[in-house]
Amino acid sequence: MRVNFRQADSRSAPAKSAAKRVSKLIRGIGWGMVLAGQALAGEYHLTIAEKRVDIGGEPQTAILADDGLPGPTLHWREGEDVVLHIENRLSEPTSIHWHGIELPYRMDGVPGISFEGIAPGARFSYRFPVKQNGTYWYHGHSGMQEQQGLFGALIIESAQPQPAADRDYVVLLSDWPQADPYRTLARLKKQSDYYNFQKRTVGDFFADIERLGLRETLSDRLAWGEMRMDPTDLADVNGSTYRFLVNGRTPQMAQHFLFKPGERVRLRFINASAMTYFDVRMPGLTMQVIAADGQNLQPLNVNGFRIAVAETYDVIVQPQAERAYSIFAEAMDRSGYAHASLSPRADWLAPVPPPTPRTLLTMADMGGAHAGHAAQGDNHLEHAEHAEHAEYGGHASQAGENLEAAKPAAEHAAHAGHHHAAMPPEIPSYQTLDYRDLRAETATPLGKPDREIELRLTGDMRRYIWSFDDVKYADAEPIRVKLGEVVRFRYVNQTMMNHPIHIHGLWQYLDIGAGAYNPKKHVINVRPGTTAVVDVPADAVGEWAFHCHLLYHMDTGMFRKLIVEAPDRE
Amino acid sequence: MSNGYRIKAAAIGLLWLVPDCQAQDGHMLFNRFIAERLEYEGNGGLHLAKWDVQDWFGNDEHKLWLKTEGDYSADQGIFGRADLQVLYSRNVDSFWDFQIGARRAFEPERTFDAVIGFQGLAPYFFEVDSALFVTEKGNVLGRLTLSYDLLLSQRLILQPRIELNLAAADLQSRGVKAGVTEFEAGLRLRYEIEREFAPYLGVDYVEEQSLREHQHSVRAVAGFRFWY
Numbered sequence: 071m072r073v074n075f076r077q078a079d080s081r082s083a084p085a086k087s088a089a090k091r092v093s094k095l096i097r098g099i100g101w102g103m104v105l106a107g108q109a110l111a112g113e114y115h116l117t118i119a120e121k122r123v124d125i126g127g128e129p130q131t132a133i134l135a136d137d138g139l140p141g142p143t144l145h146w147r148e149g150e151d152v153v154l155h156i157e158n159r160l161s162e163p164t165s166i167h168w169h170g171i172e173l174p175y176r177m178d179g180v181p182g183i184s185f186e187g188i189a190p191g192a193r194f195s196y197r198f199p200v201k202q203n204g205t206y207w208y209h210g211h212s213g214m215q216e217q218q219g220l221f222g223a224l225i226i227e228s229a230q231p232q233p234a235a236d237r238d239y240v241v242l243l244s245d246w247p248q249a250d251p252y253r254t255l256a257r258l259k260k261q262s263d264y265y266n267f268q269k270r271t272v273g274d275f276f277a278d279i280e281r282l283g284l285r286e287t288l289s290d291r292l293a294w295g296e297m298r299m300d301p302t303d304l305a306d307v308n309g310s311t312y313r314f315l316v317n318g319r320t321p322q323m324a325q326h327f328l329f330k331p332g333e334r335v336r337l338r339f340i341n342a343s344a345m346t347y348f349d350v351r352m353p354g355l356t357m358q359v360i361a362a363d364g365q366n367l368q369p370l371n372v373n374g375f376r377i378a379v380a381e382t383y384d385v386i387v388q389p390q391a392e393r394a395y396s397i398f399a400e401a402m403d404r405s406g407y408a409h410a411s412l413s414p415r416a417d418w419l420a421p422v423p424p425p426t427p428r429t430l431l432t433m434a435d436m437g438g439a440h441a442g443h444a445a446q447g448d449n450h451l452e453h454a455e456h457a458e459h460a461e462y463g464g465h466a467s468q469a470g471e472n473l474e475a476a477k478p479a480a481e482h483a484a485h486a487g488h489h490h491a492a493m494p495p496e497i498p499s500y501q502t503l504d505y506r507d508l509r510a511e512t513a514t515p516l517g518k519p520d521r522e523i524e525l526r527l528t529g530d531m532r533r534y535i536w537s538f539d540d541v542k543y544a545d546a547e548p549i550r551v552k553l554g555e556v557v558r559f560r561y562v563n564q565t566m567m568n569h570p571i572h573i574h575g576l577w578q579y580l581d582i583g584a585g586a587y588n589p590k591k592h593v594i595n596v597r598p599g600t601t602a603v604v605d606v607p608a609d610a611v612g613e614w615a616f617h618c619h620l621l622y623h624m625d626t627g628m629f630r631k632l633i634v635e636a637p638d639r640e
Numbered sequence: 641m642s643n644g645y646r647i648k649a650a651a652i653g654l655l656w657l658v659p660d661c662q663a664q665d666g667h668m669l670f671n672r673f674i675a676e677r678l679e680y681e682g683n684g685g686l687h688l689a690k691w692d693v694q695d696w697f698g699n700d701e702h703k704l705w706l707k708t709e710g711d712y713s714a715d716q717g718i719f720g721r722a723d724l725q726v727l728y729s730r731n732v733d734s735f736w737d738f739q740i741g742a743r744r745a746f747e748p749e750r751t752f753d754a755v756i757g758f759q760g761l762a763p764y765f766f767e768v769d770s771a772l773f774v775t776e777k778g779n780v781l782g783r784l785t786l787s788y789d790l791l792l793s794q795r796l797i798l799q800p801r802i803e804l805n806l807a808a809a810d811l812q813s814r815g816v817k818a819g820v821t822e823f824e825a826g827l828r829l830r831y832e833i834e835r836e837f838a839p840y841l842g843v844d845y846v847e848e849q850s851l852r853e854h855q856h857s858v859r860a861v862a863g864f865r866f867w868y
Contacts, residue, residue, distance in 0.1 A: 256670055259672075260867070269791055271793055271794070272792050295765055296764065298735060531734070532735050533731065
């Protein structure tokens with residue numbers, strides 16, 4: 071095993087010209103004394119090269135930043151100007167995209183959209199001011215390099231003092247394939263259910279008759295058969311080829327994080343997978359979610375959360391017992407898991423918890439495919455069915471939890487108000503995290519949307535094509551909006567799969583009925599058969615990538631160019 | 641076959657001209673070779689080696705599609721049947737391709753037909769391959785193949801399959817009698833060691849009707865399915 075787990079800060083802090091520093095200081099005067107004594111420019115070097123890695127006895131070629139799987143964790147500070155020199159030692163072009171970062175679009179790192187890419191043997195320097203803080207990540211945006219190991223965590227320290235945690239760890243989840251990603255794609259194109267080894271069998275048919283009766287079983291089978299769909303189709307690529315990693319390590323490699331009982335431990339979960347959604351649990355601990363996609367939230371306690379591809383969640387745990395706790399991230403389709411230990415001693419490892427049962431997709435998940443647009447009534451995140459909430463694994467207490475999660479948005483809004491009164495903050499608790507429970511820490515009043523764009527999320531399972539509005543990227547015109555507009559996107563998921571929708575350079579304010587406290591995210595997961603509504607202030611000129619963050623969905627067409635035009639270009 | 645290869649090479653050349661877009665590209669080209677059946681089939685008096693092989697090359701919409709099938713009698717040293725279809729396949733729906741092209745039969749006689757048909761997945765997961773063959777003299781023949789995969793386990797799969805060959809009218813030159821000229825119903829149990837490689841055992845019931853004779857037989861089959 072020759073994987074470098076370099077977590078160290080690759081910061082070097084040479085002074086820039088004095089003049090620049092002074093001007094920066096003047097501009098950054100709002101940051102006050104906190105920054106006055108600190109360097110305002112960080113310069114970083116990353117080298118991208120091929121390397122053989124061996125995860126579980128199968129040596130393979132990886133494409134890595136600084137030889138690390140994952141690449142080094144970069145630490146930036148809000149308010150600094152970063153300069154990132156990327157050297158490409160590959161025989162093919164490369165790129166790095168700074169995921170979730172507000173920056174000039176030429177620095178965004180998408181070949182063919184924001185720049186030319188970094189040619190073999192060439193160097194490219196990204197330069198931009200850091201305007202935000204929180205947990206983010208970076209990854210390759212050329213070919214399938216992201217799936218070949220080119221990604222790492224990005225932690226931006228706040229300019230404002232933040233409540234301190236005693237420990238602060240990155241928990242970066244990823245999926246590692248046994249085959250070359252292009253081969254994986256070819257297999258999906260030839261047989262889209264190639265990786266599904268959880269299909270329903272004749273045995274399941276008879277078991278269902280026992281459980282549900284002949285009539286219901288038959289009508290269920292006929293309904294799915296009529297659509298030529300499969301309710302076990304939860305993940306196109308899964309544990310039959312993937313190994314699931316925490317910070318580049320398999321469960322067997324026993325990744326662990328240390329703590330002392332009573333300490334507040336901040337875990338920064340990043341899902342850097344190409345294709346895998348994880349259901350995360352830490353049995354015996356309540357996780358207090360304090361941020362999503364780098365943005366602070368009003369804290370809420372959960373026993374588990376689903377993390378879509380490319381999302382990040384920051385949680386605080388406060389383990390009291392002198393024992394090892396499990397950090398358990400199951401692939402959504404239960405075809406495997408990532409596992410690590412939060413432990414008082416390096417030689418104590420937490421046992422792997424029993425898996426939660428897999429659930430099948432339901433007809434409600436197919437709602438989009440069937441009902442089309444009929445079901446759209448209001449502006450909230452619309453759920454076809456609460457049944458999907460139960461997908462987390464049919465806890466016995468699920469019914470009660472559903473009631474909790476289904477509280478009307480108004481009640482939540484009132485609840486949110488309490489936090490700003492002088493009352494002691496009461497942290498709501500949930501069995502599992504639901505988007506509808508997320509509330510931004512601070513209010514962002516947005517203007518009324520200037521226009522609405524409905525975007526249907528579409529797919530063709532048989533030929534393995536993914537698209538927006540049934541048009542794949544190769545055949546699509548860019549979406550054009552004007553600088554300063556607030557654009558309301560209505561994502562109507564007409565497929566039976568989850569899609570994590572990512573817009574580069576701009577924020578998506580997810581409309582969950584919380585008004586100015588709607589959370590803002592860089593990735594919005596849209597569940598099967600549901601509609602999600604987001605407001606996007608077009609506040610950065612440029613050409614931005616807009617896509618489903620499942621790598622093979624993006625590569626087969628679920629992608630658009632989003633052009634934010636300056637007024638003079640009208 | 642060399643004819644087929646030449647046509648394929650030309651088509652590859654043509655498809656290469658399809659504009660190549662950027663990273664997220666919907667015009668990627670793929671190739672799939674699938675030997676659905678490579679098998680020995682026989683009973684007391686009959687020993688046949690049979691093949692049923694398809695290969696497609698192209699993108700999501702346009703494909704060049706080759707199909708060949710036939711049988712060879714090892715003990716007699718002759719081919720009973722051998723043909724090659726070269727088709728242009730155009731996707732017309734998520735689940736269906738429209739196909740048009742030509743069939744060249746090498747055995748039992750050298751014939752040349754135009755082909756038009758549909759291939760795809762019907763509701764309830766029936767794989768369908770259908771074609772009309774129009775002979776040089778304007779006679780019409782038809783073929784319909786239906787198959788279904790029944791999962792006994794994730795890798796052990798029972799496949800019932802029916803093939804019907806039809807003729808619109810008597811065809812003296814080929815000895816074909818109007819109606820169902822050939823009916824084949826088979827059951828194959830395969831085990832997917834890999835998705836791409838699965839040996840199987842099975843049984844076929846075959847009924848043939850021609851101007852000269854009518855015969856039916858039950859045969860045991862053993863072979864493997866292979867694709868890449």
